Amino acid sequence: MVISYFVQSIEPLLAKFGIHAPDVRVEQLVLDSREVSIKTAFLAVKGHNLDGREFIPQAISLGAPVIIAETEDEAAHGQCTMRNNTVIVEFYDLSQSLSALAAAFYDYPATKMTSIAVTGTNGKTSVVQLLSQLRHALGVKCGMIGTLGSGLYTEPFSLNNLNQTLNTTPDAVRMQYILADLAQQDVHQVAFEASSHALVQGRLNQVKTDVAIFTNLTRDHLDYHGTMENYAAAKRRLLKQPALKHAVLNAADPESQNWAKNINASTDIIWYGVDCDPTQWSGEQRFCCARNLETTTSGTSFDLYSSWGNSKVKLGLVGKFNVYNALAAAAAVMSMGTRFADVLSGLNALRPVPGRMELFTAPNSASVVVDYAHTPDALEHALMAVQNHVEKHIWCVFGCGGQRDTGKRPLMGAVAAQLAHHIVLTADNTRNETVANINADIQRGIQNNVDVTIIEDRKAAIRHVVEKAVAGDIILLAGKGHETYQDINGQRIDYDERAFVAQVLQELKA
Incomplete structure (x- = not known):
């Protein structure tokens, strides 16, 4: 955490932007009204998804000494008003000046x-x-x-x-x-x-x-x-x-x-x-x-x-x-x-980055590579990379993110069909979309006569492949990499693919 060295008055700070403001001292600038305290300045910005100005009442109730609020009126730039014990400063086009202000x-x-x-x-x-x-x-x-x-x-x-x-x-x-x-x-x-x-x-x-x-x-x-x-x-x-x-x-x-x-x-x-x-x-x-x-x-x-x-x-x-x-x-x-x-x-002396073509092995079992690949190009490069190391078959386990670029889904299916021997379609970060809908889009790109299995639960899909693959095979788990969650139905569910793979391989050794 940044120490109190940055406690300062908004008076000289805002003077750099042509604003004459009172001498009020704060320790931090925040964009989220839930982080407001009596020591912070709340920046009420008109954002891409939310308008921070709607949360000004909440910031006042939490004791914000200063609120710097975005205005579209250039003439209003620098106007200061008091509401309860809070100074509200109008700042023209604040969203474009956030980096400079901070x-x-x-x-x-x-x-x-x-x-x-x-x-x-x-x-x-x-x-x-x-x-x-x-x-x-x-x-x-x-x-x-x-x-x-x-x-x-x-x-x-x-x-x-x-x-x-x-x-x-x-x-x-x-x-x-x-x-x-x-x-x-x-x-x-x-x-x-x-x-x-x-x-x-x-x-x-x-x-x-x-x-x-x-x-x-x-x-x-x-x-x-x-x-x-x-x-x-x-x-x-x-x-x-x-x-x-x-x-x-x-x-x-x-x-x-x-x-x-x-x-x-x-x-x-x-x-x-x-x-x-x-x-x-x-x-x-x-x-x-x-x-x-x-x-x-x-x-x-x-x-x-x-x-x-x-x-x-x-x-x-x-x-x-x-x-x-x-x-x-x-x-x-x-x-x-x-x-x-x-x-x-x-x-x-360089070592692999966690979740980036990270190799997991166990005696007498297939090797598992965990990678973050979630675009057609990244998946192609990952599969081409393992081709240089595989002795037998390549298994590709992946899905696609929900509520994101749907056009890349069949492209990723086509890449997997071209470069893998076996495909297992499963869940990635489905968000508020169904796994079935996402995988149907992926399947439209799978034209080759390749083995395709659908197991919506990602852990079940990984267990299935690890148990079915044999020594000399390589299993590529694509999409999650280092992430420690799955975004499903608006909730972040704990899920660490690297830890889960290590656990499954350890169980095979027992």
Whole structure:
């Protein structure tokens, strides 16, 4: 928790936004009226789903000394009124100024550390974690913010040491609060996931960003963005981050060319990829490439060619896409001055990210891989990765999220039918949709003559497959990854797939 160092008056804070307010001291800014206390300022924002101004009476009843309320009337900006013992300040277009307001309140915490933002459809979580691993191994105190949670990176790594985050990228106020907390813990590097939603909604507008990493662009979130063009443009907003010095781009993704065209002259480019020709880039554009990939049961080895040096690398991670993730992380830290020899040492010691192609084994049984893949592209990459390690059959157990992009469901069915020998359709986060309806959409894409079983209860589906598969098979459990819940009928039900798999395999050994 952020300590009381941030107790301050709203008078100098709001003066930065052209508002003359009374001298009222608060300890924290909050967006949720349920978090209001006599020490907080409530920001009543007109949001995407709820209008915070409707909760002003509740905030007053909870003793909020200050309420900063959004107004659409520019002339009303700065008007102050009293209601009971609460000062209400009108703030024009507050929703677009949240990041700036919170950054000012918490004394611009991102400026006190090196910050790396990672965006793309797939790989964000893995790259953030690998970045933290690489630098932590060199004695650098690292923070991470994203799907896995927020907090300090520690060894041995445990999800229990992180604070849970509701969204991939926290809201604009919470983001600055987390950064301030990390700054007070003397963190020197923070890596965070920058979702397309967050970029469009301005949650990162005033987060000083040293390095931007683009992983890839495939179909996702079209229920929100509408078109792939809008989705791609949302990702590219990361190039507008304050003080951006380096952009690390995936040479294999065509969208990277659009990034390169839109980069400011003050931002340099570092390309990364597999089997690419370094001579294609000018002397000003640096690179970090892998060639001559070899896969084994314990990982992947390759020859690393980069602007900083060349060497052989043995990576203890499964899948070609993890080579891309590792290269992105390596390119980013080298762009900031980390020695090539230190990066090599770190690459050779990298470990899998929890719930990202995480392998579970037991004697005389099939191997189980738990992965977060929940898009057609991610599922394809996960299944292609296990193909290089399987001796017999591939089993694919998955579902799709309810009340989300329905167009990707048959696409995921088609991918599974093409690359797996057996498919088991089950529940993911169904939300307020039925499993049967979701799985019917998936089945429309399954055209091949492939074995398909439907078991709606996810635990029952996993037990069924583990008992039926044999040694030499690989079971891919896709969609849940690190998550410790299922969202069903509006309720979050405790469910840790990684722990459940370990339990089932242990029972088989008994």
